[in-house]
Amino acid sequence: MDRYAVVGNPIAHSKSPQIHAAFAAQTGQALSYEALLAPLDGFAATVAEFRAAGGRGLNVTVPFKLEAHALADRLTPRARAAGAVNTLAFGADGVLGDNTDGAGLVRDLSHHHGCNIAGLRVLLLGAGGAARGALLPLLQAGPAKLTIANRSADKAVALAREFAAAGGSPLDGCGFPSLAGRRYDLVINATAASLSAEVPPLPPGLYSDGALAYDMVYAKEETPFMRAARLDGAARVADGLGMLVEQAAESFALWRGVQPDTGPVLGALRRALA
Numbered sequence: 484m485d486r487y488a489v490v491g492n493p494i495a496h497s498k499s500p501q502i503h504a505a506f507a508a509q510t511g512q513a514l515s516y517e518a519l520l521a522p523l524d525g526f527a528a529t530v531a532e533f534r535a536a537g538g539r540g541l542n543v544t545v546p547f548k549l550e551a552h553a554l555a556d557r558l559t560p561r562a563r564a565a566g567a568v569n570t571l572a573f574g575a576d577g578v579l580g581d582n583t584d585g586a587g588l589v590r591d592l593s594h595h596h597g598c599n600i601a602g603l604r605v606l607l608l609g610a611g612g613a614a615r616g617a618l619l620p621l622l623q624a625g626p627a628k629l630t631i632a633n634r635s636a637d638k639a640v641a642l643a644r645e646f647a648a649a650g651g652s653p654l655d656g657c658g659f660p661s662l663a664g665r666r667y668d669l670v671i672n673a674t675a676a677s678l679s680a681e682v683p684p685l686p687p688g689l690y691s692d693g694a695l696a697y698d699m700v701y702a703k704e705e706t707p708f709m710r711a712a713r714l715d716g717a718a719r720v721a722d723g724l725g726m727l728v729e730q731a732a733e734s735f736a737l738w739r740g741v742q743p744d745t746g747p748v749l750g751a752l753r754r755a756l757a
């Protein structure tokens with residue numbers, strides 16, 4: 484049976500084995516998928532061992548996405564742009580590194596939230612790894628404009644400069660205060676603020692009529708960002724559980740050439756969270 488796994492540290496909490504087992508059952512693919520704990524100084528050795536034992540591919544999570552990027556022999560354009568790899572595929576011609584996080588976000592928005600980015604005014608909050616990972620797929624989805632805003636404005640400005648040539652959409656970077664008076668149809672929180680129950684200090688009045696506020700993290704209850712967005716007038720709010728399922732589906736499709744049906748898997752995960 485073909486072997487796959489997710490590798491990280493810590494890893495016990497990962498929902499990837501459950502998600503991929505559901506995809507495999509649904510599509511009739513004979514494969515196994517396990518969770519691998521790699522020592523913090525032993526990522527490359529863990530990958531080599533898994534590959535030598537017949538492993539076909541790996542998902543990579545915190546804190547190894549940069550090391551996976553360095554380890555790959557070849558990178559997809561979206562992995563190169565992200566500067567990080569969450570999916571490795573082992574073939575006769577070496578190790579392919581991909582990054583399915585941004586595509587997972589874009590697919591979650593369109594498939595599960597009726598939100599097609601083409602023509603929208605989009606605000607991306609944050610300029611760290613999570614924001615960078617989403618940028619190329621977001622730009623390729625054709626927003627009317629995309630603004631990157633970050634607590635440290637210089638990082639947002641630098642990221643916008645770096646990606647200016649990547650898509651046809653106007654792209655700019657700024658600090659949070661510069662958002663005053665601007666309105667957006669989609670606001671995506673890619674900061675780490677939710678992880679410490681904080682909310683980026685945004686000026687009021689950001690949301691256009693019908694706007695969606697999307698937090699890349701997920702939780703049993705609405706995140707502080709989602710609650711703050713509602714108070715500021717966002718018509719709809721969403722967390723990142725669908726992104727988790729969709730990035731997994733993109734990895735599954737890369738490995739197996741089959742696109743799973745994510746709806747039932749997302750529904751089961753949501754019910755299990757409640």
Ligand code: ATR
Nearest residue numbers: 609610611612613614634635674675676681682683
């Ligand atoms: P990740 O890989 O999750 O993106 P990261 O690369 O460390 O993690 O980036 C963290 C991001 O969250 C940064 O954009 C950071 O802003 P700064 O660049 O100004 O540090 C942002 N961030 C973290 N805590 C925040 C908070 N309480 N409010 C607003 N932004 C925050």
